Amino acid sequence: MRVAFNLIESARWTGGYNYLINLFRAIRNYEADHISPILFCGKDADECDVRAFLEAGDIEVVRSSVFDAHKKTSNILHAYLFGVDSHALQVFRRHQVDVVFENATFYGRRFPIPTIAWLPDFQHRHLRHQFGLRAYWQREFGYRAQVASGRVIMLSSEDARKDCERFYRRAKGRTAVVQFAAFISSDLIDAFPEKVVQEYGLPSQFFYLPNQFWKHKNHLVVIEALGLLKRLGVDVVVAVTGNPLDPRHPEYIGQLHARIESLGLRHNFRVMGLVPRRHVIALMQTCTALINPSFCEGWSSTVEEARILGVPMLLSDIAVHREQMENGATYFKADDVEGLAAKMRDIASAVSLISSTRKPDASSYERVRRFARDFSVVVDQAIAGPLLKDVA
The missing domain is CATH 3.40.50.2000 (Glycogen Phosphorylase B;)
Incomplete structure (x- = not known):
């Protein structure tokens, strides 16, 4: 056919x-x-x-x-x-x-x-x-x-x-x-993903947010949560990759940068733009957890890739995320800054060492x-x- x-x-x-x-x-x-x-x-x-x-x-x-x-x-x-x-x-x-x-x-x-x-x-x-x-x-x-x-x-x-x-x-x-x-083909799995982390100047522990910068992807709640954590004296880094263009809201990326600057979060919210796919996978292999704060999804491709690699996930509590991951993730309300900040703090404090040997699980095939x-x-x-x- x-x-x-x-x-x-x-x-x-x-x-x-x-x-x-x-x-x-x-x-x-x-x-x-x-x-x-x-x-x-x-x-x-x-x-x-x-x-x-x-x-x-x-x-x-x-x-x-x-x-x-x-x-x-x-x-x-x-x-x-x-x-x-x-x-x-x-x-x-x-x-x-x-x-x-x-x-x-x-x-x-x-x-x-x-x-x-x-x-x-x-x-x-x-x-x-x-x-x-x-x-x-x-x-x-x-x-x-x-x-x-x-x-x-x-x-x-x-x-x-x-x-x-x-x-x-x-x-x-x-x-x-x-x-x-x-x-995820075997040639995308980096034997030494820590080198990619070092290349981007990231710390050994970081959260990863690999969403395109569309307004409904809700990056702002993560920025506000980081601002709250900073006021509480908790230093957390989020690596953010994805296309910075939102055709419906071209001003959105500028608004995010302005908020990052006003909260003094340039060190904490690392906007990295589009990166090679191999690097996306390496960042998933090494991150503390993946975050998807989206207000709406059809079926998240980044969540699917994180599941394949066994990456812990912090997801907005929307129906499709529940359908996709059931009990395999930690959830927060998409507009709940305090709730997200608390869960980021808890996850960061509970993790002492991230395994860089994350590889696709057999069920993914x-x-x-x-x-x-x-x-x-x-x-x-x-x-x-x-x-x-x-x-x-």
Whole structure:
């Protein structure tokens, strides 16, 4: 089955980019006999992004100006007005595509190729105040159009499925949950990860927050918790990596830096920006604990990677984190500065030595196998047609 995917650029959405790479690896390892992924991208696509997919396996890449970034809005408008993105359809047919994976775009209500619509999360519904009028309706119209067009709706968690079927009742009976599973190859496991820690000038004990700097990721609660700990005389360091760009709130990173300066936390809240993936894994191998303070998630890829390596976790108490980790993490309310500070202090004082021998646990391979299998089932659903029962 030839399945078309549109490139998710790492500079715009690191989590989505990593999601696709991990999905391609899972397919290569466990469903290659059934699914042949084809990556479609514009001629303006970043070469490093495309190369990473080629390294993920035997991937066919199709470059076409149809998918150039500056044409995306006009292509979607064409699909809304005429019922089909005829330009994309021509390219897909030329390459004998059987199924299309539709993410953050819309190919039209009359698009004739079976289509899977991936809705990563519903943050625009839960965090309405973080969306301007245009951003809110752009996402909402897109979701409504995908649901109304009879797509199979793919979601990343049961929590997201509940949201989808509550917000868009017509989706009921056409939803499928495919839980993301990360793949950490042996070449990414550093035998001496302490060298990476030293390279960044970090202390031997530090918390790690590897989230893109989007407002809903809630970095501010960690900054405020560090400020409280500093006033109490407790010296804690948080290493923070991730893309500093929030397209909806470009001023957000500046506001965070201003708060860091006002609280005198430059030493404690270490903003490191984008770092190589090998370094991300090395920091997970050596950190005291991983923190994810997010207000909303579809299924956290960083939590999944930390689970593989056996990293202790301090997570915001949201339903999807509970679904993902159950009792395998420590939880705090996303807006509870005092509660987070207390738990950071307790974890830091209880840890005397961090093992740098953290490696993927054996059960992670079974989760990757299930990830590939569940996606394969959704592909079959899309081929069979829209009137389907839930698969999970």
